Amino acid sequence: xxxxxxxxxxxxxxxxxxxxxxxxxxxxxxxxxxxxxxxxxxxxxxxxxxxxxxxxxxxxxxxxxxxxxxxxxxxxxxxxxxxxxxxxxxxxxxxxxxxxxxxxxxxxxxxxxxxxxxxxxxxxxxxxxxxxxxxxxxxxxxxxxxxxxxxxxxxxxxxxxxxxxxxxxxxxxxxxxxxxxxxxxxxxxxxxxxxxxxxxxxxxxxxxxxxxxxxxxxxxxxxxxxxxxxxxxxxxxxxxxxxxxxxxxxxxxxxxxxxxxxxxxxxxxxxxxxxxxxxxxxxxxxxxxxxxxxxxxxxxxxxxxxxxxxxxxxxxxxxxxxxxxxxxxxxxxxxxxxxxxxxxxxxxxxxxxxxxxxxxxxxxxxxxxxxxxxxxxxxxxxxxxxxxxxxxxxxxxxxxxxxxxxxxxxxxxxxxxxxxxxxxxxxxxxxxxxxxxxxxxxxxxxxxxxxxxxxxxxxxxxxxxxxxxxxxxxxxxxxxxxxxxxxxxxxxxxxxxxxxxxxxxxxxxxxxxxxxxxxxxxxxxxxxxxxxxxxxxxxxxxxxxxxxxxxxxxxxxxxxxxxxxxxxxxxxxxxxxxxxx
Amino acid sequence: xxxxxxxxxxxxxxxxxxxxxxxxxxxxxxxxxxxxxxxxxxxxxxxxxxxxxxxxxxxxxxxxxxxxxxxxxxxxxxxxxxxxxxxxxxxxxxxxxxxxxxxxxxxxxxxxxxxxxxxxxxxxxxxxxxxxxxxxxxxxxxxxxxx
Numbered sequence: 001x002x003x004x005x006x007x008x009x010x011x012x013x014x015x016x017x018x019x020x021x022x023x024x025x026x027x028x029x030x031x032x033x034x035x036x037x038x039x040x041x042x043x044x045x046x047x048x049x050x051x052x053x054x055x056x057x058x059x060x061x062x063x064x065x066x067x068x069x070x071x072x073x074x075x076x077x078x079x080x081x082x083x084x085x086x087x088x089x090x091x092x093x094x095x096x097x098x099x100x101x102x103x104x105x106x107x108x109x110x111x112x113x114x115x116x117x118x119x120x121x122x123x124x125x126x127x128x129x130x131x132x133x134x135x136x137x138x139x140x141x142x143x144x145x146x147x148x149x150x151x152x153x154x155x156x157x158x159x160x161x162x163x164x165x166x167x168x169x170x171x172x173x174x175x176x177x178x179x180x181x182x183x184x185x186x187x188x189x190x191x192x193x194x195x196x197x198x199x200x201x202x203x204x205x206x207x208x209x210x211x212x213x214x215x216x217x218x219x220x221x222x223x224x225x226x227x228x229x230x231x232x233x234x235x236x237x238x239x240x241x242x243x244x245x246x247x248x249x250x251x252x253x254x255x256x257x258x259x260x261x262x263x264x265x266x267x268x269x270x271x272x273x274x275x276x277x278x279x280x281x282x283x284x285x286x287x288x289x290x291x292x293x294x295x296x297x298x299x300x301x302x303x304x305x306x307x308x309x310x311x312x313x314x315x316x317x318x319x320x321x322x323x324x325x326x327x328x329x330x331x332x333x334x335x336x337x338x339x340x341x342x343x344x345x346x347x348x349x350x351x352x353x354x355x356x357x358x359x360x361x362x363x364x365x366x367x368x369x370x371x372x373x374x375x376x377x378x379x380x381x382x383x384x385x386x387x388x389x390x391x392x393x394x395x396x397x398x399x400x401x402x403x404x405x406x407x408x409x410x411x412x413x414x415x416x417x418x419x420x421x422x423x424x425x426x427x428x429x430x431x432x433x434x435x436x437x438x439x440x441x442x443x444x445x446x447x448x449x450x451x452x453x454x455x456x457x458x459x460x461x462x463x464x465x466x467x468x469x470x471x472x473x474x475x476x477x478x479x480x481x482x483x484x485x486x487x488x489x490x491x492x493x494x495x496x497x498x499x500x501x502x503x504x505x506x507x508x509x510x511x512x513x514x515x516x517x518x519x520x521x522x523x524x525x526x527x528x529x530x531x532x533x534x535x536x537x538x539x540x541x542x543x544x545x546x547x548x549x550x551x552x553x554x555x556x557x558x559x560x561x562x563x564x565x566x567x568x569x570x571x572x573x574x575x576x577x578x579x580x581x
Numbered sequence: 582x583x584x585x586x587x588x589x590x591x592x593x594x595x596x597x598x599x600x601x602x603x604x605x606x607x608x609x610x611x612x613x614x615x616x617x618x619x620x621x622x623x624x625x626x627x628x629x630x631x632x633x634x635x636x637x638x639x640x641x642x643x644x645x646x647x648x649x650x651x652x653x654x655x656x657x658x659x660x661x662x663x664x665x666x667x668x669x670x671x672x673x674x675x676x677x678x679x680x681x682x683x684x685x686x687x688x689x690x691x692x693x694x695x696x697x698x699x700x701x702x703x704x705x706x707x708x709x710x711x712x713x714x715x716x717x718x719x720x721x722x723x724x725x726x727x728x
Contacts, residue, residue, distance in 0.1 A: 066611055069598070097597070097613065124686075154621030155613055178627060206612030206685060209605060216605060223598075227704050236704075281629075284596035286613070289704040291594035312627050 001207045002063075002508045006035055006105040010043070011119060011126070013194055014053060014111030018126045027511040027519075031062030032486035033088060034523035035106055036077035037530050040086055043108055046533045050079040050186075051168065051193035053112035060106040061099045062486040063509050065287075068219060069226045070491035072096050072287040074182075075483060081170040081186040081193075082406055082425055085534040088445050088527075089187050092285030092488060093177035094203075098157040101203025113195040120150050122202030131197050138162050138344035139175045142198060152202040159199040162346025165192040167395040169404035171351035171425070175343065179283060179293055179314035183348045184447065185425060215506045222494060222503070227289050231493045235292035236282065240317035241271035243429075244325070250458060250553045252432040254321065256328045256379045257357035258421050258546050261431050268330035269320055277332045280312060285488070292490060298336045313340045321429030322353025326421075327360070328379030341386050345393025354426035355407045356388050358419065367416045372399035408544075418545040432457035433552050435468055438565040442538050442573060444476070444527055449489050451475040461554050463561050469568045473576070480527065481520035528577040538570035582657035583710040584637045585618070585695045592705035593630040595620060599699035599708060606698045608691065615685050617693030618708075635659050635681045635693035637713070643673035643682060643692070652692075656715040659695050 001007075006023040029038045036058050043056040058077040065071050074095040080087035099107065102122050109119065113128070116135040120127045129149065134142050139162040146158050157176055164172035165188030172188030173181045182188075191197070209215060226232050234242060247253040248266040255263045267273070278296035285293070299310040313336040323329060323338040342349045360377040362368045370376050374396060375387045388400075395401040403410040407426055411417035421427045423437060424446030430436050432454045439453025440446055448454050451472045460468075478497075479489060487495050495503075497516060504513035512519060543566065548559045603616035613619065619633040637658030644652045644660045651667035652660040669688030674680075683691045697710045 066601075100611075101613065154619065204614060204686075206604065206610045206615040209609050209611055211609070219605065223702065282594050284594040286595070286597045287601065289596045289598045289702070291596060291704060293594075 001103060006031070007103065008039065008106045008108060009104050009121060009126075010108040010110065011121070011128075012111040013109060013113040013117065013119070013128065013196060016128050018121075026063070026509075027515070028522055029526070030481070030484040030512055030519055030523065031065070031105060032060055032073075032075045032484040033480050033527060034484040034519070035060040035062070036075045036088060037523065037526045039106055039108055040077055040530055043110060044079065044086070046086075046535075050081045050084050050190065053194070054110060055079050055190070057109045057187070057190050057194065057196075058106060059095065059099065060486075061096050061104075062484050063512060064485040064487070064503055064507070065096050066100040067507050068503050069223050070288045070290065070488045070494065071485055072285040073483070073486045073488050074099060075486055076174070076182040076187050078187055078190045079534060081168060081189040083185075083536075085536050086530045087185040088483075089182040089184050090483065090486075091174070091176055091180050091182040092288070093157055093180035094155070094286040095157040095159065095176055095201060096486065097286040098155070098201040098203040101155065101205050102201055103205045107201070109194065109196065109199075111194065116195050116197045118146060118149070118198035118200065119196060120200040120202065122152070122156075123205040125202060134197050135166060136163060139346045140178070140344055143175070143178055146198045146200060150200045150202075152200075152204070155204065156200055156202040159191075159201070160346075161188040161191045161197060162344060162393060164346045164393040164404070165189055166197075167393070167401075167404070168192050169347065169393065169395065170406050170409075171348040171355075171404070172346055173348045175346055179295065180285065181348070184350065184445065186348075188346050210507055218502055218506045222499065223289065225494045226491065232290050232490065235490050236290050238271035238275055239292055239294040239315075241274050241294065241315060241320055243271070243317040244320055245270040245272070247430065247432075248325075250432070252430060252458075252552050253325050254421065254427065254429055254431050255325045257326065257361045257419060258427075258431060258550060259361070261550055261552060263325070265330040266325070269324045269332060269335060274315060274320070274332050278315075278336060283314075288488060290490070296332070296336050298333050298340065311340050313343065315339065318429055319349040319353075322350045323385070326353045326357045326429070327385055329382045329385065330380065331382070334382035338382055338385050338389060341389040345389060347389065347393050350428060351406075351426040352389060352392055354421050355392070355403050355410075356385060358407045358411070358416065358421065359388070359403060361419055362414065362416045365416065368399065368414050372397070372414070374400075420544050421546060422544060423547070424541065428454075430454035431547075431550050431552060433554050434463075434557060434562040434565055435460075435472075437543055437547050437557070437562060438468075438569050439472055441541050441543055441566065442569050444531065449479070451479065457552070457554070463558065465561075465564050465568050468565055469572055472569055473572050477520050477524050480524045481516060484520070484523055525576050528573055532574070532577040538573045539567070541566070541570070582713050582715050583695060583697060584658055584713050585634065585693055585697060585700070586709050586711045587632045587634060587707060588709055589705070589707045590630060590632055593620065593632070593707050594705060595622070595630050596704065598702040598704065599632075602699045602702040603693075607694070607696060614683050615691045616683070617691060618699055619683060632707075633680050633683075635695070636679055637695065642676040642678065646672045646676040648672070652690075655695070657713040660692060662692060662694055664689075
């Protein structure tokens with residue numbers, strides 16, 4: 001619903017009570033990233049640890065959610081178990097539209113339930129059910145059971161965690177709608193710490209739209225851009241998996257714990273190969289006609305003669321990089337098999353793959369042995385990785401419990417920090433050069449999507465520090481406005497400033513439309529201030545040696561240039577964190 | 582006379598663009614419920630999607646039970662809706678054998694009127710408007726079954 005304030009539902013799991021709160025700030029914080037930061041400042045505790053029951057788990061949507069195509073994402077915000085600082089993680093699925101039609105701008109969950117529960121919320125509905133029988137169950141079983149336990153099929157979002165979240169793995173994800181995730185920085189552990197196994201969001205309300213032709217005509221225009229032009233074709237064709245071949249050719253694809261950046265074996269795991277061999281169908285987030293979700297299949301002969309079962313696994317560039325090239329696994333079906341276990345455990349696939357790549361090299365170098373890893377990890381050996389993923393999710397021994405707190409945590413104990421591929425968190429699959437290394441290390445979400453640093457690397461060979469830092473700051477500023485609407489970042493070409501202003505204007509958010517630049521700068525600063533208040537020191541971030549040994553299309557990584565970029569970007573971030581009005 | 586059909590639902594990606602288009606263009610709402618076509622998973626997302634939409638029955642059970650004339654038989658199947666005559670009794674929704682009529686919180690019914698506004702918004706051409714005779718001949722409904 002269009003309103004000049006925020007309507008927020010807070011739920012305290014300790015008391016099983018909810019409260020509907022009206023909050024001012026629409027014209028300054030917009031929604032999404034801005035609203036999440038506002039809510040963390042209201043309900044969060046910078047000096048208490050991430051798993052303190054008082055810490056909030058926040059889900060926020062934006063002013064354009066559901067009103068326009070690809071305005072289909074939800075911002076999750078929490079104090080992260082990975083670094084014990086404020087963090088955001090974004091997901092699609094049905095969560096954004098379900099919140100919209102539950103008539104909520106945000107859901108804030110505080111407290112800790114006495115035992116495992118599932119929270120169900122909707123327009124006229126709040127219920128907390130005991131689900132102790134689901135504790136220890138994997139993500140898929142949990143999802144299917146919750147489907148049967150709660151009404152509202154089709155128009156609801158079901159968020160759930162697997163064993164990794166229950167075991168407070170620092171990179172446990174929240175799975176939703178089977179194929180989507182609040183993937184990074186440990187949102188799943190935050191649910192685990194609250195004894196919250198699942199969240200069902202039911203969206204059943206309807207809202208009157210603005211009269212006249214302006215809104216439906218603008219919708220049609222945006223819809224046409226998203227479906228009938230080349231702007232989005234990459235995403236509904238091969239999907240992001242198309243990047244595998246492209247980045248390998250650019251010598252920018254991390255292989256075998258980043259010991260290489262290209263390999264002839266790429267031909268086994270290209271986007272084309274995945275589509276030709278494994279692609280079953282596409283799916284979409286609610287409200288997005290693009291359908292970028294690619295669902296592959298694996299089948300398994302479980303009994304002679306000819307008794308098979310099949311599984312469906314969603315794939316993308318990042319999961320293929322993490323469980324494919326990074327682990328030296330070069331068969332499409334083997335890659336999907338590893339991903340499927342990652343999904344069941346409720347782990348972030350990128351961190352899992354990168355952490356196991358480190359563990360494999362640690363075995364090669366004799367730093368750890370099978371005594372710690374429980375299986376003999378070898379690059380390319382998919383079966384051993386499937387076992388290792390289970391151990392990681394279950395926290396089977398001290399080694400896996402430490403590794404599940406982050407690769408550098410394990411390296412602190414066992415050694416091998418120099419070859420840990422960690423840039424704030426386990427790396428994304430872009431060994432493109434110094435700009436990306438800086439951007440992910442210091443980026444707000446430690447995500448390659450915080451800024452287009454990886455893209456900058458691919459287009460620029462020059463080493464102009466000021467130009468790069470300006471680019472990173474301004475690119476983040478424009479992206480933070482999109483994540484406050486909340487748009488999918490894949491639509492960033494569709495939603496240029498003019499288009500966003502028209503969209504906001506057409507549904508009645510005139511003040512936001514007129515002040516987009518000031519609002520995005522304000523949200524950018526607010527997010528950094530919130531992060532710094534919880535302990536982030538950008539000057540203290542170090543980049544492991546392995547990254548300086550990389551050769552990309554531009555040649556070997558220039559360590560001095562990287563150091564200068566890092567220190568200048570850190571300075572700018574600290575300036576941004578000052579003086580929020 | 583054209584009827585909305587859903588011949589290619591295997592292609593559906595679950596984007597809800599059809600429902601949103603119906604709500605937006607026909608009913609002037611933002612909604613995925615108050616629409617003549619609603620998309621639901623057919624038993625979980627791993628099993629694809631189904632459309633909850635009017636099958637264009639003739640005679641239409643929903644029109645038969647309507648006591649105020651808000652729903653009346655449409656030539657070619659389905660119903661003609663006169664909202665002003667509706668008393669929100671909900672009998673139409675209960676009479677529909679395929680759950681194609683949605684009742685909102687006030688009991689107002691929403692059903693497909695076979696206008697076709699949703700069709701161009703389906704990115705995978707799942708939907709199609711099909712010409713029908715106003716009075717379908719009996720041959721169309723006769724199928725020979727061979728064992």
